[in-house]
Amino acid sequence: MSTIGKVTGIIANLVIVEADERVAQNEICFIKHEGTRLMAEVIKIMGRKVYVQVFESTRGLKVGSEVEFAGHMLEVTLGPGLLSKNFDGLQNDLDKMTGIFLKRGEYTEALENDKEYEFEPLAKKDDIVKAGDWLGQVKENWIDHKIMVPFTFEGEYKVKSVSGKGTYKINDTMAVLTDADGKEHKVTMVQKWPVKVPIKAYTEKPRPFKVLETGVRVFDTLNPIAEGGTGFIPGPFGSGKTVLQHALSKQAEADLVVIAACGERANEVVEIFTEFPELDDPRTGRKLMERTTIIANTSNMPVAAREASVYTAMTIAEYYRSMGLKVMLLADSTSRWAQALREMSNRMEELPGPDGFPMDLPAIISNFYSRAGFVYLNNGETGSITFIGTVSPAGGNLKEPVTESTKKAARCFYALSQQRADSKRYPAIDPIESYSKYLEYPEIVEYLNKNNGENWTTNVFFIKDALLRSKETYEQINILGDDGVPLDYHTTYWKGEVVDFVISQQDAFDKIDCRSSFDRQRYMLEKVVDVLKIEFKFDSFEEVNPYFKKVINQFKQMNYSEFESDEFKKNEKELENIIQERKVA
Amino acid sequence: MEKDTKAFQRIYTKLFQLTKATVSLQATGIGNEELAIVDGRLAQVVKIMEDIVTLQVFAGTEGIANDAEVIFTGKAPTLKVGEGLAGRFFNAYGEPMDGGEIMGEEREIGGPSVNPVRRMQPSEFIATGIAGIDLNNALVTGQKIPFFADPDQPYNQVMAMVALRAQADKIILGGVGLTNDDYLYFKRVFDDAGALDRIVGFINTTENPPVERLLVPDMALSAAEYYAAEKNEKVLVLLTDLTLYADALSIVSNRMDQIPSKDSMPGSLYSDLARLYEKAVQFPDGGSITIIAVTTLSSGDITHAIPDNTGYITEGQLFLRKDSDIGKVIVDPFRSLSRLKQLVIGKKTREDHPQVMNAAVRLYADAANAKTKLENGFDLTDYDERTLDFAKAYSEKLLAIDVNVEVDVMLETAYELFAKHFTPVEVGLKKEFVEKYWKEN
Ligand SMILES: Nc1ncnc2c1ncn2[C@@H]1O[C@H](COP(=O)(O)OP(=O)(O)O)[C@@H](O)[C@H]1O
């Protein structure tokens, strides 16, 4: 029987419950209030006193209210039908909720119990299977959604029966498995899993060795993210975190995308709701929404559910990874989740760490990032979760606990610069401060050179160097004045500007420029490197600025035209002419 | 009649703890966030521990004795909503300032959020005539955006101007620590414009106790929800000054012994402000709530916790700055941003709007560089000189807040300035736009 308790104290959404029987840390409970049940999670147990954080407003709640413990942690429902859904942080299907305003205590089913799926068996009688093994598959949008041995099953099982090809509902028994003791277990298309526990149904998690194409040049060309890699985007407000994440979610070469909108603006999620059902996935030609799941816990939704939202998203991503899929997970913003932890730890009067954040914040963040990765599944297939989170540092200052903890956990650092944003150099990623640790992996370098041409990484380091030297010369020119430096300082500066304008900068709102394939990036990279290597002739520094502006402008016309189209070629020819004007033969 | 209702209310007379803002007493059957009257002053339950209830007294506890009468009302703060709201001004408790009663339905303020999937994407352009806004930072219905301004800037005047030009069905003014002069100013401007019947005001002035302010935004937004969600009206909410709201939050959390985070603000500041701003919404049936707020800065510091958290919540910000070259207040094109502008510019306005906007700001940035050069004692190139001339004209003809023209005129003006000072290549617009709109002098 489930444990029953009684409310004895209320401070905002922290509620103290007295309970006599078994209660577990992180167990879910429901507080009865005026005909509704408010969901809460146990966060501390002190003798008979159980501290719970309520995922809802506690307005009107009274001491003495009855509390029912659920006997399990916060869990999500996993099965076909998760794609294209809009969930809240607790995996309630937002579309199933009634009315315009959210109602406290209204919880909705994550999946459709009556929807029929075409099942095809993959395992057969007498197969020996374990957690995560594929028993069969159904079509979910265009994905082969695997029906797996539930992750909670420990040890080996023998398949007693698997349903034949046909149409089934998610709660139908699809297979019967026999455990070592001869006990039979029915398996349906649905299983539950506690969000804070990583799903580890894989044999190995190697170091990532492939690159994930994102279509965003500051990522792919300058600081690529590995498939199964981790990265984060810190930046002050307005510097472009969300626009960048939206670009990734639209263009990244992933099988599917899970977006956790965590404590940020509702209108930004509405943008996805509105656009994704209309936008085409350039790789499959299907609608983007078909490969996307959204977990929306916007800033005005209950604070405690913010923490849940990122875990819910991660668990859904892990579920699909176990099917051998390439998943991209995005969280905007992980700082809001950290702040929710801070609010709660504050209310519990815990000893605060730096800036009032809980002491164990670094551990919490690194545990979370470690759930991403590239894996080999039991059957040798591969799957991956590439995770990119944003961080919103207070005052835009990167020396703060969330940024610092994340820097230790993530392998790519995409620093957004206020100065670049102010001068509208979008995406405002600082090309010099940012890094991808993956560029230091020999296996990644090898992968890049194999796929993008043997000169690829040499060229990449060449333009990075050009950017750095440009910045240094710019400082010199500023100190010494335009005519106080040798003429070639000006060309060095402007060659860096060519890299900045043509490669680093990218118009997220232009139909064509917004997405750049690796083929196109290689073409443009080579073109830019060629120009950088040319010696130009100028008589005075005053000629340098207008000339390079012309070069940049022409390059940009290329960026704005369809790759390899007539227009593209025309613009390229024009560029050639401009270059010939001053090229030293 | 009154006696009857009182019979159901529980009355206590034994306070055992008093701080500057709170009182605690032994009481049972009390709901969280319930309102009570403590010695005639409105108070709200902020904490319950067993049978000990702590109340925050909005007007402060000065002079309250430990045997003061505490009456619990059994409900959270409410506002009576109905057609009678229009044209009236209320205090922080939602009571008409000129006395009298409002007929209407009682609603809890600070109610639930809109389900994000029921929201519509904002798409209606709000023309203000001010080019610093319409050209560079176009506003959209359902948006939330503050003015970031130093206390000496004319933010209330600009806000009143924007409100009157915005063609809203209702304008709701939430005065949070408004000076009495500014309160009268708003009243007069709205009156002069013959707009009083479209106005609802909830006013807490500097003469009222600071903690009372905490109720004003919720009152204003509840009224806004009534008009927008039920009457499908386009509502514009003006909240000035939310820095004072945040200050009041910090007073309360301080007195409740909470650990302050940055700049002595409560750790929940982000959530507290987001709860208000996120009431901005475009409803499916045409109604909308647009929030224009004011966040005053101390010596222009936007890294302070209040503007910083605000910036993370709102859909951009409008910076007012005095341009000493032209002696006028302008909308600063660098620090200002409307995040929703791309939903309308080039779509609801002329196709070249985004490019013209970006090009002009880029050239203005070049001018700023030239200025730095000049200040450092370096010679200017011919291009530098031209950017400086351009910047001055741009500031005067487009950025100044006294500009009042339509977007097409703004675009034409921009092309005139471009052609006067630059070549098409220097401006860098897409070829098709140069061909179509460039004006040779
Ligand atoms: N890549 C980009 N291209 C063009 N404009 C951009 C780009 N990135 C950001 N912006 C501009 O900056 C604004 C703020 O970007 P956003 O991603 O919302 O910032 P953040 O999430 O960091 O607060 C956008 O509304 C847009 O106007």
Ligand SMILES: [Mg+2]
């Ligand atoms: Mg953002």
